[in-house]
Amino acid sequence: MRQPGRAARLVAAHARDGSTCLWCGRPLDGRVTATTDHVIPKVKGGPSWLENEVAACRRCNGERGHRGAVDWLEECERRGWTPDVGRLARVLDDLEAAIADRGGQRRARPHLDAQRRRLAKRTDRAA
Numbered sequence: 001m002r003q004p005g006r007a008a009r010l011v012a013a014h015a016r017d018g019s020t021c022l023w024c025g026r027p028l029d030g031r032v033t034a035t036t037d038h039v040i041p042k043v044k045g046g047p048s049w050l051e052n053e054v055a056a057c058r059r060c061n062g063e064r065g066h067r068g069a070v071d072w073l074e075e076c077e078r079r080g081w082t083p084d085v086g087r088l089a090r091v092l093d094d095l096e097a098a099i100a101d102r103g104g105q106r107r108a109r110p111h112l113d114a115q116r117r118r119l120a121k122r123t124d125r126a127a
């Protein structure tokens with residue numbers, strides 16, 4: 001499947017999720033620079049698909065680096081931010097479905113499974 005370009009993916013992520021940073025909840029209104037963040041990092045095999053990308057502020061994207069999504073989510077909570085756990089769970093579920101549909105992504109799969117298991121263990125997982 002052909003994926004739209006980066007700018008178009010950012011627009012689509014905003015349309016899907018709303019214009020706030022997944023990690024810190026700040027509105028991405030122009031004063032806070034919006035970026036696309038790979039939920040499964042590229043270094044762990046995460047694809048540049050819309051299903052693997054969320055809108056995040058430049059600060060969170062940069063500070064997260066290559067950390068796994070749930071590790072970084074928990075770091076955000078330690079900092080007193082309000083990451084959108086429900087959105088992360090949805091994105092991980094959608095990515096799982098996209099990989100099942102399109103195949104491939106052999107490197108990303110075990111990492112994605114581990115992230116989904118960790119998130120499912122949390123009691124605050126949104127429906």
Ligand SMILES: [Zn+2]
Nearest residue numbers: 021024057060
């Ligand atoms: Zn942020």
